[in-house]
Amino acid sequence: MSQFTYEEVEKHNKEGDLWIIVDSKVYDLSKFAGLHPGGPNVLYAANVAGKDATDTFFGLHRHEVLLRPQYARLQIGVIRGQEEIIKAPLPGSLSKVPYAEATWLSDGYYSPYYTDNHRMFQKAVRKFFEEVVRPEALKCEEGGTRISQEVVDRLSDLNIISMRLGPGKHLKGRYLMEGLVKPEEFNYFHELILHTEVARFGTRGFVDGMLNGAVIGLPPIWNYGSPELQSKVVPEVLSGKKYIALAISEAFAGSDVSGIQTTAIRDGGYWVVTGTKKWITNGTFADYFTTACKTEKGLTVILIERGEGVSTKPIKTAYSPTAGTAYVVFNKVRVPVSNTLGEVGKGLSVILSNFNHERWMVTASSVGAQRVIVEECLKWANQRIVFGKPLTSQAVIRSKLGKMITRIEACQNWLELVTHQMNNMSYNEMSNKLAGQIGLLKQFVSRCGRETAEDATQVFGGRALTVTGMGKFVENYHRTSGFDAILAGAEDVLGDLGLKQAMKKMPKDARL
């Protein structure tokens, strides 16, 4: 790289001969000026042309702009004796911005929950996600395409698809994250790391598109399916060769699951299933549907394979079509009775058995996404100069930032406490003691998330309204944080569940 002095750069300060300095690097924008998305004229301004435009640049662009190959090659040299200050983070590295990482990941802080193994696991997961999954997430979120088979294969090689379903017998004999964690050591904190890390991409549609259908649709197979069904379907899904979706909600029934109208009528050794499911995550590309049906004897869950009589069509939602949200139509689909999951008429307990984990998972990714927004706002408020001073010099902005930090820390700490309970409880204990608390936690986290989305939008102003550029993550979060309040159960219903569960446990002699 050539080395220049400020005086040398300053001579190139006009149309056709235009250099600028950003963070000690010298860029020749002579030809690029005419192509500059922000227009050429802004580049000829007296405080920009031939000058150190670092502060002006970072008031208008994300650092990643300079890293894109087409712009990186505009650099012709550096300022003699100076070094760049703003470095691109290395894949897998932790942010040094206060509160940008959970406390357990922040230098000099402690946590009772995480071991060295969790730390190694987190580092490896973040590095892999940033190198392999993040580029895919950005592409799919923007283009609305489903996750590619190539990335699914990489996820399955590391057994990430299996690990996202939590600790359990499905991990037995598997080589997790290249042997970094033994199946018997894998616990809910490892899983929590996976869910929070994937949410860091700021691509809410992709979080669901990264096979969340399996996280919620597969457990009923291994908990309630016949051995034959398990030995066929579980390996297919965990290896990423087939996709599965949970098909419960309908236009007729959301949180009120018992209101579903899809019917399954016995005909010899078959069920004949007819009905329409709505909002089915991964439904557009699923091969299997874990489906709640109404039968003569009551609610029954049946595994339906895509085939004759099954059709899906995408539903346009506020988030990206990469999630594969679908209407699923079953038109007199003949399904072998051996595909019944659990007892006929006992479908509600099959469905409920899944809910705690699903709600906790949505909460975990919601917390991961919220933390990224806190980091975005802290960085932006620090670098944005307004009325000649950084945004942080405004008390109203500092107040918003303080509330954001308070919320994310409260959410994270409660989530970790609940996760610790899950690690120490049997499945039945969890259902008994945690269903209500997870409902309240999810309600709290999704409400905090939306308050933070509102505050972040105010901090970023107009930039939070555009899909690209400076505020793109805030825009995505503001548009999609409401999903966390609805998916896996509407927050008001869940909050109420929490209260009802608590009321059931009131001691008979409780009096003031």
Ligand code: HEM
């Ligand atoms: C290496 C130098 C530069 C490159 C590669 C560059 C590139 C870009 C790109 C890609 C955008 C589109 C928005 C985005 O993706 O963030 C943009 C927007 C913009 N740029 Fe630059 N730019 C450079 C320097 C500057 C400088 C020195 C100024 C100083 C005034 C400037 C002013 C703007 C403005 C006003 C916008 C529009 C921002 C908005 O709509 O919010 N650019 N630039």
